[in-house]
Amino acid sequence: MTRFIAQRLLAALVTVWIATIAVTLLVHVVPGDPVRIMYGSFQTTPEELEAIRVRLGLDQPIWIQYAKYLGRLLQGDLGRSIVGDQPVLDILLVRFPMTLALAMASLVIAVAVGMSLGFLAAYKRGTWVDAGAMILAIVGVSMPHFWLGLLLLFLFALTLQWLPVAGGDWMSLILPALTLGLANAAVLARMTRSAMIDIFDQDFVRTARAKGLSQTLVLYRHALRSGLVPIVAMLGLQFAYLMGGAIVVENVFAWNGVGRFAIEAVFARDYPLIQGFILFFATVVALASVIVDVAYAFLDPRIRYS
Amino acid sequence: MTTETLDPRSADADAPVAASARRKPRSFLAALLRSPSGLIGLVIVGLLVVCALTAPVIAPHDPLRMAAGPRLQPPTWDYWMGTDDFGRDVLSRILYGAQLTLQIGVIAVGISLTCGLLLGLVAGYSSGWTERVLMRLVDVLFSFTEIVIALACLAIFGVGLTNAMIAIGIASIPFYARVTHSVVLVEKGKPYFEAATAAGAGHLRLIFVHLLPNVVPTLIVVGTLGVSTAVLAAAGLSFLGLGAQPPEPEWGFMLSASRDLISRAPWMMIFPGLAIAVTVLGFNLLGDGVREALDPRQRQR
């Protein structure tokens, strides 16, 4: 098991490592002179630009730049933002808990709604319950997050005025989390349904039924326990999608997370911020997938012991 | 001994299998039309294509002309979906927007499908180091998630609808590569592939005559579903201001423009949103339908 975790961590590390390379290359594939684009504010002279170039090490061969970048990374230095000239890591760390809170709340909603819906549909396969659940799910999949968000905002905040709209407390988490959670619940419902249908067709479920076990035992002990395995495996992916979706939803609801700030950074061409964001995001997603893999291994004895 | 399960009816040896052949639908299209999702999907997508092609004819107004009507006019007989804050006809804009949406679907999926297919085929066919390195890279890119890759691309190329299409295309290459790779691995493991190798087939024949046709059906399904993802993603980017630029009547961009007017002119938000949702729904249903129609298990039933 330790070995397994170590392997997964190593894989995550490779992901992050490749992310560092990608992020270093990013600045170099930008057409034009990155320094001018980044720092060319209205009063910088060519000499000052050159000085910045030297300060950032952009005058050196790319592999030296990369080595230095790695060196700074290891000390937790992600560079400084261009807008406002602040440490990138600080900015990320301030905003990350907000995104994490949103992602987690949405995940809970997505799992609660999506998995029960999918399970119900699979169990009632072929009935109107199944059809209804799947129509709901496919409509959910087709609905753009941001539109759903706007509709919810229009309904609950502006028209009914049930929920607050400005402010960072948990009440204002409800709408964005609902938006993101419902959109992902739809995806999860479809995945759960097909996973569970596969499981229901398995020989071992037939065996369990042949043993005369009660419906509950067959469903929960045999089918769901086994069905959870592939579903949990999908959760890692789901989390990544959630984080991605958060970028959009944060912008709709003015949620002060990394996603909203990433968009601002793209507009401002604040490359150190963009670099930091990509690296950070890749790390978070990679870590999440390690956690999911480990959870997966705990659920599936076939992995646990090999 | 194991038993034959695929066509158990024709157990006695050489009796012609007319019976089972008769039970099969004549064609893929017939199978597609028989599944409700396929049918609805096809109708929606068909409508979209028709709208896109005939927009110049059927659109009641010029989508770009300002003050074509009064500003912020709620839906009326003249302006079925109302007008926006410049007095432009929302319906006409949505009809023209279908052109952009189709373009997004074709270009984005075209890029990701072509590159992903190539990558997946090469990796899956070659095995060994090439495969491992390629797939490891693809896995890593995949874990970056599409939106981040798209953001990175936009940070490099700058914002704009064309760039957004390309960015989305690039961003989903890893996904298509993965799907292709896994299908190739499955197909490569099937005896027919070994049979072809044993018959003396060379690399090109193995890849293009044997693997490709067996990989393509899955990719058609994935590609159809992929159009819906691409349309959503592009609308998302446009909504964030990273995609379409004014005055393009892109639906996501129209939605984003409606934000400030959400309570005064809800029709500006409702109709483009519906257009996106229905289109995405259409491609999703079509994809499901194609999947069902291509699945021999479903077809034989």
Add this chain to the structure above:
Amino acid sequence: MSETLLSVQDLTVAFGRGPERNVAVKGLSYDLRKGETLAIVGESGSGKSVSSMALLGLLPPRSACIESGRAMFRDRDLLTLPEADKRALRGDAITMIFQEPMTSLTPVLRIGLQLTEALVEHKAMSQREAEARAREMLRLVGLDQPERRMRQFPHELSGGMRQRVMIAMAMAADPAILIADEPTTALDVTVQAQILNLMRGLKDQFSTSIILITHDMGVVAEMADRVVVMNRGRKVEEGPVSTLFTAPKEAYTRRLLDAVPRLGAYAAAAEPRRVVEAPAPVGDTLVRARGMSKTFSSGGFLFGRGGATTRAMQDVGFELKAGETLALVGESGSGKSTTGRAVLRLMELDAGEVEVDGVDVRNLSSSGLRKARRRMQMIFQDPFASLNPRMSVGKLVAEPMTIHGIASGSELDGRVEELFRRVGLEADHIRRYPHEFSGGQRQRIAIARALGVGPKLIVADEPTSALDVSVQAQVLELMLELQQSLGLAYLFISHDMAVVEEVSHRVAVMRQGRIVEIGTRQAVLNAPAHAYTRALLAAVPVPDPARERQVLPELDVGTLPMGALAEVAPGHMAAQ
């Protein structure tokens, strides 16, 4: 015999509705008496499984429909019983064993739980009592360390062990009726022998009535008291096992029995069964293989599953002459297919030499290899899977000829037609696709495809094991006819000793990647020199109910000699 326990009358089951309706079982009636073993036999798809699952209410609820019939058990009709009552019977009075031991146990639950849960549910036992009972049953089915087994997960057990667990599970409730649906089909003959012994023992001990579903006449002869023969959903014939085998009433039953290869039927002949007037003689050495070894390892590049290696082939060598059949026999995983692939270089060897028709196959360039493949072709176990589903069969048959530039245009079409006729197919089938053919026809197509380039060697990897016995007989006939008229050499891979006896000149027995015995067919099968060969032969159920039923021999794997081959008689070698 004794009283009737279960009486099935006029059972009809259909799938689907309307024009899609497919009647799987039609008007089936039979009685099961207390303490007897009733075998239900028939070819694939004849409705054996469906009819028994219907009794337990295990058919897929939405697609299957029991259209008529009664199944009286203890004065109640199983078919109309409310679900709750049915559930009370399942796993208690009536239990079931399924064909696939690998997939029939829930992978995420411990063996112990799976064994005890039915007892707790039905017998009102406490968990502790149930565990005691489960341990006892595990001992009874011959599993060592029952304590430990209880804590293990299914994937930690071998197929045979899992099937024993299934049997323990089914017997623990002390059922009145045990339904065993092909309980040994997925197992090797030696393991099959153990399981059959076990079932026999348990039956005697508990006097359980057994419904044994199988397609293997050997198993029927070994196990059954009475037999029901089914064909296409209907009962063809029913009777005591001895009468059925000696005096089958129906033509179908007779055909079925005739098609069953019987080990020993050709023991007297040195040659394979002769099917043409003047068979081509055995010629010079065509294949010479020496010291072939192959180890598979999984994983690599940073994070594979790491390190697990399988020695699939070790120091394998043999010779094969033109026009000759060398049979490779052995149990699953013994390396037969690997050997076949190695000869055609469908996979790279770690060590060893292979020479086919004077060409060193291992050192060929890739174009040279492609050319060499004209002389050697392959036929696979699953004819459907080995034909590209997206190509018409005409194209498939033409493909090797196209590749090797043998013919094109109308000449090619002519040849394809000729090949179709040669293997007994009609020329107007050319445009069809593989799924439009039956299993036997597909295998003929695969053979036609191999024949097109005029090969000298055909590696046939279990070419008939996916087929029903009657179809198998026809395909074997065709293969023999082709060899004898064209002088083909076959490397014939099989796990069926009776088939091997019918078709081969020489036999090589493989175990754990090594050839443990090789020699002429008569030498190896009639006078096996190696203990493993003897066990293998003895474990084959004999389709002859008249023979006295003995305990099938079990294998002591620990003491088998696995050393180098040494000659025990001229041309007959065995491992020491």
Add this chain to the structure above:
Amino acid sequence: ADLVWARYGDADSLDPHRATSTLSMQVWDQIYDTLLAFDMEGTPGPNMAESWEVSDDGLTYTFKLAEGIKCHDGSDFTAQDVKFTIDRAFGDAPSLTKTSWGPITEVTVEDPLTFTVAMSSKFGAFIPFLADSFSSMICDTNTAGTFGSSTAIGTGPFKLVEWVKGDQVTLEANADFVNRGDPVENPGAPYIDRLIIRTVPEAQTRLAALTTGEVHIAEPPFDDVAAIQEEGELEIMVAENTGQDVFWEFTTSRPPFDDIRARQAVAYATDPQMAIDIIYGGLTNREWCPVARGVFGNDQAFCKRYGYPYDPEKAQALLAEMGYGPDKPLETTMFVWTGGNRHKLAEIFQAQLAQVGIQAGIEIMDIGTMNARVKAQNEDSTSEEPGTFDMMTWSWYDPDILYQLWHSPGAYSGFQNAELDAMLEETRTTIEPEARLEKVQAVIRYLMENAVHIGLYSPGWEWVFAVRPEVSGFKVGPFLHPIFTDVKIEG
């Protein structure tokens, strides 16, 4: 009581040397104080500096500080702190607006309350600059690495409590504050306890929050201003004398805008009055001059004489002269910066331009990016791509902005020549108002005749406030300095 002020975006930095945005400046304004202060007319007067003298050669300024000014950390504010601030602005990591301090050579501390500033040449805009927030005085105790992000010590009416970036800045009243120059009645510390500056990007959300009372002051959605005024619950405040100027700027180094006729065509083809009426509905004004209303040198009548009234025919004629026509439209790109409905304005201009045969794509970007891209466009004179033009925006309290924009090398490396350089230099070195006015207006005329800097409207960003009824005393000083010291919240 806590006052919540919601804005569409957040400050970039709390270090006045590290940002240029209005959003940042308005926060500094609360934390830091300036040596001088503008009155409501925009005339600089004493504030932290009680008095000042200029030497006869105009090169040395001597300031006298008021007594008893305390920094937020309790230390005294002295001439040393002033020196610290100015030296820092010229240090290793100089202030982003370094040049606006003027040609300062040295700051000398004479005694704790007296200091002198020496210049290498005369600089007419120095005094007004000292009343602007970009000259905010930083206490010399701001040496921590966290300065500008989590610490900020000034002498202003509010102290920094916490800054959650992107979300909100929490400030508390500075009990020691004494008002010496701001044009409000309250002579001392603010009445409110805390000022919370919150970021709420969506206009509708801000409006909703205003209606529910979650927020007291915020920029409303422009489209709703009329309705809000009608309803009468919220008060709409429009800042005056903002110094903001929105104007056309062109890539003059390459075609098509190297030709004055192309620039003039754009000017004639666009109708700013109509556009602002549609988008801002009377909240802003047509601006003819290159410097905004309230800034020295602005004179609508004077500027209009050299301006370009809406005249599409003239535009078409100019284009035809250049060889463009219905079959060959002039293709170019318009840069616009994000927010404030400017993209909608651009869309109207785009449609107007299309009518005379100018096909202008729109690219929307952050203001920082736009500054950099515009400069890069001008410097790339060999590109095959058609040159671009942009809706540029500047806010300044003095016509010295023209020097910074157009004196070579120029903020955008754009239009420049020796003649203009000489004229601009004179606007700096001429101190006497009437003489300076002449010099400034000469430059204005030159810029307009050459169609390099074509005024559109003023004000242009963050100048409209909706205020809840229970809030009184909120005031926006000149050049968009919101003042909260007079604010009271009822109930």
